Amino acid sequence: MRGNVAKKLQEPKSASSPASRSYRIEEQVGYLLRRAHQRASAIFQVGIGDPNITPTQYSSMVKLNEYTELSQNLLGRLVGMDKATMQGVVRRLKERGLVDSRPDPGDARRTLLSLTTEGQRLVNKLLINGPAVSRETMKPLTAQEQRQLLELLSKIV
Amino acid sequence: MRGNVAKKLQEPKSASSPASRSYRIEEQVGYLLRRAHQRASAIFQVGIGDPNITPTQYSSMVKLNEYTELSQNLLGRLVGMDKATMQGVVRRLKERGLVDSRPDPGDARRTLLSLTTEGQRLVNKLLINGPAVSRETMKPLTAQEQRQLLELLSKIV
DNA sequence: CCCATATCGTTCGTGTACGCACGATGGCCA
DNA sequence: TGGCCATCGTGCGTACACGAACGATATGGG
Numbered sequence: 554m555r556g557n558v559a560k561k562l563q564e565p566k567s568a569s570s571p572a573s574r575s576y577r578i579e580e581q582v583g584y585l586l587r588r589a590h591q592r593a594s595a596i597f598q599v600g601i602g603d604p605n606i607t608p609t610q611y612s613s614m615v616k617l618n619e620y621t622e623l624s625q626n627l628l629g630r631l632v633g634m635d636k637a638t639m640q641g642v643v644r645r646l647k648e649r650g651l652v653d654s655r656p657d658p659g660d661a662r663r664t665l666l667s668l669t670t671e672g673q674r675l676v677n678k679l680l681i682n683g684p685a686v687s688r689e690t691m692k693p694l695t696a697q698e699q700r701q702l703l704e705l706l707s708k709i710v
Numbered sequence: 711m712r713g714n715v716a717k718k719l720q721e722p723k724s725a726s727s728p729a730s731r732s733y734r735i736e737e738q739v740g741y742l743l744r745r746a747h748q749r750a751s752a753i754f755q756v757g758i759g760d761p762n763i764t765p766t767q768y769s770s771m772v773k774l775n776e777y778t779e780l781s782q783n784l785l786g787r788l789v790g791m792d793k794a795t796m797q798g799v800v801r802r803l804k805e806r807g808l809v810d811s812r813p814d815p816g817d818a819r820r821t822l823l824s825l826t827t828e829g830q831r832l833v834n835k836l837l838i839n840g841p842a843v844s845r846e847t848m849k850p851l852t853a854q855e856q857r858q859l860l861e862l863l864s865k866i867v
Numbered sequence: 868c869c870c871a872t873a874t875c876g877t878t879c880g881t882g883t884a885c886g887c888a889c890g891a892t893g894g895c896c897a
Numbered sequence: 898t899g900g901c902c903a904t905c906g907t908g909c910g911t912a913c914a915c916g917a918a919c920g921a922t923a924t925g926g927g
Contacts, residue, residue: 576837576840576841578772581840582844582860582863583747583751583843583847584765584769585860585864585867586743586863587747587750588867589743589747589866590740590743590744591790591914591915592866592867593739594915597740607882607883608740608741608744608883609744609882609883609884610882612741615735625905625906626905633741633744633745634883634884634885635884635885635886636885636905636906636907637884637885637887637906637907637909638885639906640907640908641882642882645881657905660892660893660904661891661892661893662891662893663892664905680733683738686740687740690740691866693865693866694862694865698862701858701862702739702859702862705858706742706743706745706746707742708851708855709749709847709850709851709859710742710745748884751884751885764913765913766912766913782875782876791913791914791915792914792915792916793875793877793915794877794878794879794914794915794916795913795914795915796876797876797877797878798912798914799913802911802912817874817923818875818922819874819875819921819922819923820874820875821875
C-alpha cells in the first residue's frame with residue numbers, strides 16, 4: 554500500500570498562537586500513556602495464551618490465586634479497579650466458571666470470591682506466559698531503560 | 711476511615727510454585743500502564759476545564775485545530791484511534807456542534823472533518839490548561855525523570 | 868474497459884472504566 | 898440502645914477500544 558500519510562496533507566497551521574510554545578499532543582504524558590497502554594493490551598492479547606482473557610481479568614485471577622479468598626471490593630482495590638468495573642469483570646469470570654462466590658459469613662454486605670479449580674488451572678497456565686508478555690512489551694528498551702520505566706511508572710501511579 | 715487494607719487479609723500463598731521467581735502483577739509494565747493511564751485520565755478530567763470533554767475528544771480537536779481539515783480515517787491514524795472508535799468520538803463531537811463534516815469532493819468514500827467556530831473557541835480555551843494537566847500528572851517526578859519518562863514512553867508506543 | 872483488490876466509513880458485539888444513585892448492612896457514639 | 902454515617906454490592910448511563918462484517922467507492926493491471 555505504501556500509504557504515505559503525509560501525501561495530501563496541508564501544512565499544519567503551526568506557529569498559530571504566540572503563547573503556545575509548541576504544545577504537541579504527541580509529547581504529552583496522557584497521550585503517550587494511552588498509546589502505550591493500547592500497545593501493551595494488544596501484545597497481551599496475542600501473547601498470554603488465551604484470547605478470551607483480558608488484562609483486567611488476568612490481574613484479578615492472579616490476585617485471587619495469591620490470596621485464595623477476597624471480597625469483591627478488596628480485590629478491586631488490590632488491582633486498581635472501580636467497584637462498578639469490578640462487578641462486570643467478576644460477573645464474566647463467574648459466567649465462565651473461573652471464579653466462585655459465597656456470602657461472607659461475618660459480614661452480610663460482602664461477597665467472598667475465589668478461583669474455581671478450573672480457574673486455578675487456567676491462571677497457572679497463563680502465568681507461564683506473563684513474563685514473555687512483559688518482555689515483548691518492553692522489547693524496544695535496553696535492560697536499564699526497562700528498569701527505569703518500571704520505576705518511573707510506579708511513581709506516578 | 712483509616713482503612714487498613716491489610717487488616718483481615720490472609721497471607722498471600724507466596725513461594726507457591728518453584729518456577730515462579732516472584733512474578734508480581736504490580737511490577738508488570740502492562741499493569742502499571744493501565745494504572746498510570748487511569749490516573750492521567752482522572753487528572754485530565756478535573757484539570758482541562760470542561761468536564762464533558764474526554765482525553766480522546768481533546769486529542770482529536772487539537773489535531774483538527776492544527777490541520778484545519780482531515781478525513782476521519784487520517785485523523786484516527788494521527789491520534790492513534792481505531793476507525794470504529796473514531797466513529798464514536800466524531801459522532802459525539804458533531805452532536806455537540808464542535809465538529810463539522812462534508813463529503814470529500816475528490817473521493818466519495820471520505821468524510822472531511824473540521825472544527826466549527828465553537829469548536830475552535832473551545833479547543834483554544836482548553837489548550838491553555840493542557841500544560842498544567844501534563845505537569846500535574848508528572849508531579850511526583852523530577853524534571854529529569856519527566857524527560858526520561860516521555861522518552862521511554864515514546865519508544866514503546 | 869473490467870475486475871480483483873484496497874480503502875473508507877458504519878454497525879454490531881464485547882469488554883473496560885467510572886460517576887451516580889440505590890438498598891442493605893455494619894460500626895460507632897451520644 | 899437508637900440513630901447517624903460509612904461500606905458493600907448492584908444497576909444505569911456514558912464513553913473509549915477494537916475485531917469482524919458490510920456496502921460503497923477507488924485504483925491499478927491485464
